[in-house]
Amino acid sequence: MPDYQRIDTRTVEGARTAQRLIVLRDALSEIPPKTLDDNLLLATWNIRDFDKPTFGERSEEAIAYIAEIISRFDLVAVQEVYRDLKALDRVLTALGPFWKVIVSDTTEGDSGNDERMAFLYDSRKVRFGGLAGELVLPPVKTDGGSMAPAHQVWRSPYICGFEAGWSRFMICSVHILWGKKRAFGGKEPEDRIEEIRKVARFLKQRTEDPFAWARNLILLGDFNIFSSNENGAFGELTQTGEFTIPENHRAFVTNAARTKSYDQIAYRIQEDRLGWTGRAGVFDYFKYVYTEDDVDLYKDAMGDSYHTNSRGQPRSDRSKRNYYKTYWRTHQMSDHLPLWVELDIDFSKRFLRRKLDGQA
Known part of the structure; x- marks a missing residue:
């Protein structure tokens, strides 16, 4: 469990943090319990601009909540980690000494948005296998028959190898571009679809x-997928890449507003020492921390922007609540919710049966 020693309950913020952590811990019990040998709890979470200086540092309260959520899993892929790793280091300090991190280099250029990818894992359960690299697409054949460099993905996907229990697997974390145009009527931008197609095929x-x-x-x-329509970006995963996403997982919505299926967990199982238990979900922390009803608790923390808009005009009560709900609290936590699955990593019985049958 995370380190709670630094929480000063003599302060208003510290007391609130401790109280909400108790609530959050109870709520996280909806996720299956962690075991040493049987299961692996895997999550993916885009933590908004973590921590881009444009939006300021997250509070100690927010860091405590983020660490608490991450600690509930064994292995977490995080997108939108900023070039400066201070925020990530703060979370690791809160998580404690058993938690380790593997982080990518920063994707340069405007398209990269100064972002890194990170894998955080509980080293008591998960072992880093030594494989780590950024996905580089191979050259492509031109119409004239010659080879030319491929147009790379905007934010370099990150692939790492891990081991847990009987299982050995690779994980590739992506943050697919938003697209040149917003999607209307369910139609998604072709440049987003093309990125997913390239990654899935590779x-x-x-x-x-x-x-x-x-x-x-x-x-x-974060695939920025709007829907599970097989004719769009989603289909590039399941058809082009032949990745599996269980039917009951396709209905998951992972943006804070609970309207879009931006985040996905897909798999290709070529060897049988990794199983899908069927248990998965999205954890909506805004039901328990930084709730819509908490707006008055954070008036001082939000500063002048809570009272006046970008044009210097006073905000209405509705505008104040909207600023808190859609902007300020999502830069404390995120505008994405963590998506998780449970994996089966204990194949001892199957192995013993094979030995009895002379197959192992």
């Missing part, structure tokens, strides 16, 4: 490579 080939580090691969992250 990773399918990688899992079919006999010399791949592992043949089980999980593809997850």
